[in-house]
Amino acid sequence: MHAAVVTRFGDPGVFELTELPDPVPGPGQVAIDVSHAAVGLIDVYIRQGLYKDRQGLPQPPYVPGLEVAGTIRALGEGVEGFRVGEPVVTLSGTGAEGGYASVSVVDAAMTASLEGTGVDPALAAAAVPNAATAYLALTGVAHLQPGERVLVHGALGGLASAFPGVARTLGAAGVVGTVLRASLANAQASALPYDDVVASEDLAESVGGQRFDVVVDPVGGQLRTDTLQVMAPMGRMLLVGNASGDWQHTVQTNALWRDNLAMVGFAVGSYLPAHPEQARPAAQAALKAVSQGLVGIRTQTLPLAEAAEAHRRIENGTVGGRILLTP
Ligand SMILES: NC(=O)c1ccc[n+]([C@@H]2O[C@H](COP(=O)([O-])OP(=O)(O)OC[C@H]3O[C@@H](n4cnc5c(N)ncnc54)[C@H](OP(=O)(O)O)[C@@H]3O)[C@@H](O)[C@H]2O)c1
Incomplete structure (x- = not known):
């Protein structure tokens, strides 16, 4: 898979576009073919090294990205209620990085179906x-x-x-x-x-x-x-x-x-992994607001290779909405 890797803590220049082995979902997880990965200020803080001593947060080299939309590629052991090819979005609080890539593995409990919602994947990942x-x-x-x-x-x-x-x-x-x-x-x-x-x-x-x-x-x-x-x-x-x-x-x-x-x-990020049973009702409430057009956030889309530029725009405060990366 393609991935934008943070090679060390530092300025946006630390990103490198790399080929990595496709990740395989473990028990209770799904693999997603990513169409859109959302970029947030938290990704910038982590890349800068602001949280480098905080337990549970990644150390370089790592693939950033907490929230993605795409389609289910594979189901891990014990996962029910999803099918391969189903459009989905993940919630924050997946407890993992890995979104700035063409394939991402997340807990099924933190994944919500977009089927029948009419919400397009870019808006889903953004909102x-x-x-x-x-x-x-x-x-x-x-x-x-x-x-x-x-x-x-x-x-x-x-x-x-x-x-x-x-x-x-x-x-x-x-x-x-x-x-x-x-x-x-x-x-x-x-x-x-x-x-x-x-x-x-x-x-x-x-x-x-x-x-x-x-x-x-x-x-x-x-x-x-x-x-x-x-x-x-x-x-x-x-x-x-x-x-x-x-x-x-x-x-x-x-x-x-x-x-x-x-x-x-x-x-x-720390609340949902400790209360996974609250992910589904929260996702349903979120999809209701988004499908009613109440979260019409402005989005900008950049290719994955421009992850550094996405971080620069956030650092410069020029986004006024949400940036998405497309693998
Ligand atoms: N608690 C959680 O679960 C959770 C989840 C996601 C993010 N966060 C946190 O929420 C914060 C915002 O994250 P985000 O991803 O929404 O960021 P963002 O998209 O960059 O938005 C930050 C907003 O803050 C405003 N702002 C006001 N003063 C600012 C300043 N001096 N410098 C920069 N921005 C300023 C900016 O709006 P104006 O310039 O127009 O005022 C900007 O729209 C971050 O601290 C992030 O870590 C927390």
């Missing part, structure tokens, strides 16, 4: 895994209730884009997004189901006095602290990432008890 993450975070962690109001930071990002549509399917009364001022024009052109997208700078002023029951924060940094001012009493802030790159920022926690607020973290 379904993050929509499943949004469903798990909004229901099981933030406990979003019908009629509540939701704020999503970094509103056009790969992960963030999945939240407004899923929040709508759960009965949210309104969903507002924030982006850096420089991205406001992109936001106005976006098809995502936000009621409004505003600048994240001067947040309290930008949202015009609105208060939110649930805030989704994949950005972090000073914005995380500023957000405390725009939360409704008993509001919950979901901490799901740190796209700001500000790893030193700390939050003063006294506002939490004083204003009856909660901050709670969620990482699908």
